[in-house]
Amino acid sequence: MKNNPLMKNNPFLYSDDHKRYHSWNYYLRHTYHTKVFKVALDAGFTCPNRDGTLGYGGCTYCTAAGSGEFAGDRRENVMCQFIHGKEKAAQKWHGMAIPYFQAFTNTYAPLHTLKEMLEPFMKMDDIPAICIATRADCLEDEKIAYLSQCAKKKDIWMELGLQSVHDESARLIHRGHSYTQFYECITRLSDSHIHICVHLINGLPNETAEMMLTSARVLSHLPIHALKIHMLHIMKNTAMATQYETSFFPLLSREEYVDIVIRQLELLPAEIIIQRLSGDGAQKDLIAPKWSADKKVLLNMIDREMQRRNTWQGRLYQPQFVSS
Template structure:
């Protein structure tokens, strides 16, 4: 048996049943793409900003929630849900827009919580107050992309924020009592094992509430794809990735909730590494190492 606290188990312990996250695309942008922080975004960012692309097809948040709930009820027999704002930076919009989309997401007694993915430099006291007000009575998770605890790496991948921005965001969010899930990427250009471990050391020191692990994969059409095509970027191997995730799980506090063990690229957009599509093989490789 793997010895880590998965998101499923954590939610089941609290709610007594399966809770399914419904991914949402609010069609917001990102300050790292529109020129406020940078242009073009992170070098690996694809056209949908790691999201579903549902907004571009004209689906409002309520419609996306309804469809997601129907799908999850069929697939997992789930009856309760967490609205998950996944695409782009989901706190980067005027307050009135944020209020509208969060309210739409939290409609109905079957929606027990909300998870909001955003950049650590896109959060402030006013937005957190809004989330506190709208989210009353619901479980709230704030998800911040750290990716690496090395500022030189963040610069190299054009993140447009610093490690300190992440630490400040965690501090501020904790003042509101919301748990924070950190997003981390292994295999970033120029990083060796010790730098990747340094990221986990920081999160362990912060006693981070939750974490999502991703391998860096190359999406077609991104700047990373250009580097890869020129032979200037070599993806991480499955073995190294599995070793690092297993080590990280052992290093983090036992009550850190593991939201994700691997990224999920779209087959049609993936250039490399091919093993990214073999989700079960990746999970097996990680779990074998965790149990060893």
């Protein structure tokens, strides 16, 4: 690492290596001072966008695993999944594990079910944080109040799928909620102790680069703590795969994706932690784009291109004018 030429003249504040954005690894290292990794879990939930409450079939890109391909086996209880996941990870890393309730919508249940799910983990001293993936329309006030109490003892991360700030895109992908509903949820969460991470997808059908930049610009003014960005994946056995096979809408090339991601990073405040810039789907089910399967090459391209442009996260961030 010491001899990495990409480290030269890196002006970015939240980096001690070649990254010119506020990486999740940097955040974890500086917060917990040890290796920290997530263990993805499937707590057996469904989703209102699948069970008929809002619709059937879910978001058009969502897989049968509810976007939790690498989560544990839902036939096992979540503590067993966590222990097995941690043991597996221990073959590669030593450090602390974060339970990540990933598959489907993990607050789509009565409050007492959430409590039963979280309380065993809340009692474990060697767990520094808990991550919970959910939707903006599944976080009632009583759940936020409970999770906020938990967050006084342990870091609680709420991961909210948004994908795009544009309602026409949300309708097209059958997201089942609007930007206004998302914004209202962020406003309520911002009064709590919960950390907020938002998911964006680049390359949705009919979205231009300017629309993707607008999504980043809008998020740059919200009280969020982290962002995950990835390229649209066309996965087998999804509604999106059927659309793609019949109409072949264009997907971003790797170069286009790298360009858009860098321009999005420039618009975001440096404090926003970038949890992910590459996708996380199962390679065996990936129809397109094939380039997205090679995360290492993609992340290296982003690093090199940021250095070539001599740019960094937040370089073009514009705080909103607040009148006195």
